[in-house]
Amino acid sequence: MFDFEGDLAPIGQSTVSLLAATDIFFEESYWRDHLCFSWDFHTWRGPEEMSSFLQKLGHGCRFRRVSIDNSGDPDKRPALVSADHYSNIRGVQLYIDIETIPERGRAWWKAFTIYTGLVELRGHAKTIGRRRRSGHIHSLPGTATESDSWQRRRTAQKNFEGDSQPTVLVIGPGQAGLSAGARLTPIGLGDCWRTRYLRLVLHGPVWYNHMPYLPFPVSWPVFAAKDQVAEFLEAYGQLMELNVWSSATLKRANCDGSSWEVTIEHHSEEGGIEVRTLRTHHIIQATGVNGEPKIPRIEGLSDFRGHICHSSQFSSAEPATPTKQIVVVGTGVSGHDIAQDFYGRGHHVTLVQRSPTCIDTTAYVYGQGLYSEDGPAAEDADFLTHSVPLPLLNRREIEKTDQHMIENKEHFEGLEKAGFRVDRGPDGAGRKFKFLQYAGGSYIDVKQGAVARINLHSLLLDDGTKLPADEIVFATGYSSMLATTRKIIGADFTRQLKEVNFALCRYYSKILAPQIKAIEDGIMRYEDL
CATH class of the missing domain: 3.10.450.50 (Nuclear Transport Factor 2; Chain: A,)
Structure with missing residues (x-):
């Protein structure tokens, strides 16, 4: 027993x-x-x-x-x-x-x-729930001033007035950056962000994507719109009292071994451009799992007379006046979304699939298991999810993928007949494991094969197929996250870092915050990692 x-x-x-x-x-x-x-x-x-x-x-x-x-x-x-x-x-x-x-x-x-x-x-409990701050401001008789107001104190905190310096600098105010800030603030650590861009689209259900301490409203749709999420994140930063610097650029970052000296250019509240030099003990890069946009090197690329862009540069399709021949290279989520946008505007669109794509039906990700309307709280679901060792998770996902392929046999066979090749993921473990291992790869005309050459007004595939094109969009993914790191902190320091495979910010921000707090309080050292 x-x-x-x-x-x-x-x-x-x-x-x-x-x-x-x-x-x-x-x-x-x-x-x-x-x-x-x-x-x-x-x-x-x-x-x-x-x-x-x-x-x-x-x-x-x-x-x-x-x-x-x-x-x-x-x-x-x-x-x-x-x-x-x-x-x-x-x-x-x-x-x-x-x-x-x-x-x-x-x-x-x-x-x-x-x-x-x-x-x-122990001894550093979060100031949340039963341990929340009182919010009272106490002044001695005759000493109360406007600086005692909540608004004035928040302005001073946000601008790091006087000798105040951030303990942690978070680069990127998207979902990951704001999650990290929300985790750090209740245990007594300050932070600020610089904005690169807001381009978040939820392809997972709402139950899976809640933010720490402040979940999405119960009236939200299952798949929230990009602008809807962007507005929520902006409000989240304000409601959680996070020191967010928007319209900011990190100009320089140097480490002397014990701390970082960073130079930031940002727009002040008065409307002018201000250059600040700050010292911080820790830098968290929250610029997204992707690095720089990646366009393959193809012979004749510079000769093309039409418009070429990467999916990250694409905003929206223009109405078909006149109808154009559009070629989208890449069949991941971005490739399909862009192709659908052009198609809906009346253009003739061709998707070029370079290799098999791992997909799930919408019903499969609509809300099941732990992350669903009737499931446990998101953080309890995270705890259970991350408790499963990867070898056991791999075995489960292979079984789930087998069942999914059988239950949706007609759907997948229809895709194959339309010329769309389907990938079952590494070892047949599906889309989740393909993302965990490779961070990507996740019906309009579909053409198979790599692009061999680009001519003045067309693309030539390696099987000899010629595709006329007025515009080409490359939905071909991104380089490693470390490419962005190199730009921020330089090549020498980046060489010491490990490759990042994935980031589930609600869970890992919860783990990262006490690590940083332990370093600040002398409980552990970076060398212990």
Whole structure:
């Protein structure tokens, strides 16, 4: 019989051996840890890897308290669940609360997998909910001034007046940048942003895309419009009291080893252009998972007499007066959206598909499982989602993709007959895993093949097909996010960074904020990562 608290107790004691890991876990089992037991992200497979880590840990982290979650939340009660899509593997899922020395965390314990994650630093609780600030302003008799008003204090904070300096500089005020700021502010850290562009379109359902602390309204559509989201993000920054600098350009960023000196040019509230030099301990790049727009090098590109642009430069199609021959190269989401825009305006449009595309039907992403109208709160859904080790998630997604292809057989066969090649993703694990591994690749005439050459008024494909064209739009993706990093902080520092595969900002901003707070308070060092 598995004695929950008894079997976990050896982890908190001075002697860490195999601690009966072989008795607790199957030979194929997983422990996924996000900052609860170390200051980095880990997934250990099997009792041997787990024991090896615990032996290295030694006295570094011990339990102060461990107990089954007793919050009363019905979504967190112990329950019989499936570890795979077809319910062939059944197990008990339950939540546990962990308090270590010196942190607090939460874990999802199963006989097959365990996930531990940092919730907050002890002594640095977020000022939210029952711990919210009072909001009162107290002045000595005869000392009250206009500077005591909330509006004046916010202006001073936003402009970093006097000797005030930002602890964290967040570059990019989109969904990720604002999420990072919202996570940092309740634990006592300041931040500011510079704007590059707002081009957010939600291709996932509304339940999946909520912002921290302030979810989208219950009256919103399942798939929110770009401008609708942009207005919400602008209001979000104001309501969350985030120090957002819009219409700003980062001119220079230099690191002296302990802090960054950054020069920013931005439009002041008076309407003029102001150049400020700030010092900050941390820079968060939140400019999007994509880097710079990528157009393939094609012979004859400069000879084309019509209009050429990348999908990132496209705004909208003009009415067909007269009708034009439009060629869109690339069949991802942007390629289809742009082709549909031209088609709706009355133009003749051809999509050029260079390689198979991984797709899902709209119904498949409409709201299912954890992220749905009847699902748990978004942050609880995040906790469950990120607790699943990638090998197990891969197995589930292969099974789900198989079922999806069978249930929508006529749909996919129709696409193939129309000349559209469908990709099942890496190992047949579908669109989600294609994005996780490659960050992309996600009916109007469709032509197969690569573009071999561009002539004065046409494209020539590698199979000899000639496509007349008045305009060409390349929906061919972007370079690595590090290409943008190079522009911001230079090549030397960028070489030290790892490639970014994906960013789910609501969850990872929650993890990043206490990491930065721990560095600021001397609990950890960058070298510990």
